[in-house]
Amino acid sequence: MRKIIHIDMDAFFASVEQRDHPELRGKAIAVGYDGPRGVVSTASYEARKYGVHSAMPISRAKRLCPNLIIVAGNHHHYKEVSQQVHHIFQEYTDLIEPISIDEAFLDVTHNKKNMPLALDIALEIKSRIKKELHLTASAGISYCKFLAKIASDYRKPDGICTIHPDKAIEFIDKLRIENFWGIGKKTAERMHHMGIFTGKDLRKVSKNHLVEVFGKSGYIFYDFARGIDNRPVNTNYIRKSVGCEHTFLEDICIKSTILIELYHTVLELIERLKKNNFEGNTLTLKIKYSDFTQITRSYTQSKVLNSKDTILPIAKKLLQQISYSANHPIRLMGLSVTNNLDYTDITHRLKDDYYELELEFKKWPDEH
CATH class of the missing domain: 3.30.1490.100 (DNA polymerase, Y-family, little finger domain)
Incomplete structure (x- = not known):
């Protein structure tokens, strides 16, 4: 059985700014362009309590949170910090697949430290990120990328969640369709019209019908509803x-x-x-x-x-x-x-x- 960990840095850009600028700690901040067409790239958890979130226009974020502090982003610096995080990953495995600047999959089935439990590896990585970089990360652990990704979002921030193979279907059954990896707002709306609101609902739909409605993605949705995701952790990304x-x-x-x-x-x-x-x-x-x-x-x-x-x-x-x-x-x-x-x-x-x-x-x- 594979052991996959998904590491997701918590409010990464905002957390880096709060770490580097003590005067911002504990305050509601948003990283983004402070202009008429600006948008929130990342919001601190203090700002999220007011409903501020990424992809939100800055103007609306300010209305929701009058004390919001807007910080201009420094993407070059964030990339440097991301590389520091990856240096920690590399001490455990070479099978690392970056998804973005602040998240990655790790295959630790055969790891460099010969640690038998993926949970112990995830806990150690989280601890080192906090101790060495003064940042927090959330981790999801499972036997496939689909469930590991979902698990990492389950107890944010600074959380950890394991989805055991024996509990996978039970977990998926209760999962809202909007929370499936790869299902966006429009696809979710189409599924709602089909009477699909949870993973359990999705599993009741035939493969042929899903493919008929969603094309090749229908095969993916059919497998995900059954906890099937055989994609390897791919270290050789080819730009599309x-x-x-x-x-x-x-x-x-x-x-x-x-x-x-x-x-x-x-x-x-x-x-x-x-x-x-x-x-x-x-x-x-x-x-x-x-x-x-x-x-x-x-x-x-x-x-x-x-x-x-x-x-x-x-x-x-x-x-x-x-x-x-x-x-x-x-x-x-x-x-x-x-x-x-x-x-x-x-x-x-x-x-x-x-x-x-x-x-x-x-x-x-x-x-x-």
């Missing part, structure tokens, strides 16, 4: 997409202005493709309107998308499929290039989503 997006200081609806913004977005995308030495053949245009509704349009071709000549004409064609007006202006525009994805790998999708947030963290804050 590269993109960029801009939130405008003011909503736009004039065609010439939109075309200019599209042109600049294409140029930035090309630079990022070169920087990451990335090749893909699917271009996706993302538009978010002033009311926060969002649409995407994609086009796939056989030729690699890596230059202005290959990307700009397709971007313009995708834009022609988008409607906008003075009453329905555009708030955000984004472009990304993607390889042909195997959508059975939710882990890679989550990593790519985080990568885009990482790239946009300071320069282009938005409601991710």
Whole structure:
């Protein structure tokens, strides 16, 4: 039986700021861009008591918590601290799969210290993070990544939770469908319309019907409902997409202005493709309107998308499929290039989503 640990740093960015700046300790803080279009990247637990959370507009966060302190992020520093955390991981196992800057899976089935219990390893790692880095982390332990990920969220902050194989189905049965890894708001709403509210409800739906409704993801949902997740802890991550997006200081609806913004977005995308030495053949245009509704349009071709000549004409064609007006202006525009994805790998999708947030963290804050 595999022994998988998922480590998730608690309110990572905010906790680092409170650690490094004693005057912020015990106070409600939010890391993010303090501007008209700013968004909360991470909120301290003191701020969360007021309902402040990540992806919330700064303006709303301030209304909920009048004493909220906004701290500009220092992503380079957070990355350095993340590397220090990973140095601790590496003393226990080489099978480490980062999910984002503040969380990772560890396969400790065969570990460097020959410790028989994954629980003891997780406790020791948590203790060292607290003692050496003065930060807290939560840990989830189980026999697969799906359950380890969920377990780490179960008793945050500074918590630890083990889901034993004998208790897995019982745990899943009571789990709200919104809390399943890989099920977002829209997918949850579709499941609610199907009468699916818990893991037990999900397990009653046939595999064929789930695939019919959700495509290849239906296979994943079918397995997750049964506690099945055979994906290994993958140390060799291959990037699946590269993109960029801009939130405008003011909503736009004039065609010439939109075309200019599209042109600049294409140029930035090309630079990022070169920087990451990335090749893909699917271009996706993302538009978010002033009311926060969002649409995407994609086009796939056989030729690699890596230059202005290959990307700009397709971007313009995708834009022609988008409607906008003075009453329905555009708030955000984004472009990304993607390889042909195997959508059975939710882990890679989550990593790519985080990568885009990482790239946009300071320069282009938005409601991710």
